[in-house]
Amino acid sequence: MALAVVVLVGVPFYLPAGSTHPMVLGVPYWVVISAVSTLLFAVLVTWACLYRWNIEEPEEEAGGDR
Known part of the structure; x- marks a missing residue:
């Protein structure tokens, strides 16, 4: 469930079309949203x-030998 939410947040379809302002560190804010979402996705998958x-x-769980 958490991965689905992260993916949906990472694809900024919910933002207004053509929106590029405000800028964050010189890039549109939707790029920052996507980058943070991608990082969070990687952390969740790794965890x-x-x-x-x-x-x-x-067999390994039971500790039996072959």
Whole structure:
């Protein structure tokens, strides 16, 4: 669910068409929104892979040898 929200926020379809102001660090603010969203997406995927993805096989979990 969180990844879907980050992706939807990262695609600035909800902003007015042709809006380029205000500028943030010399770029339109929608670029900053997209860049922050991309960074947040990468952090969430990394967290999920490191802490939530169980890739151990059942034999490895049981500690059995072949």
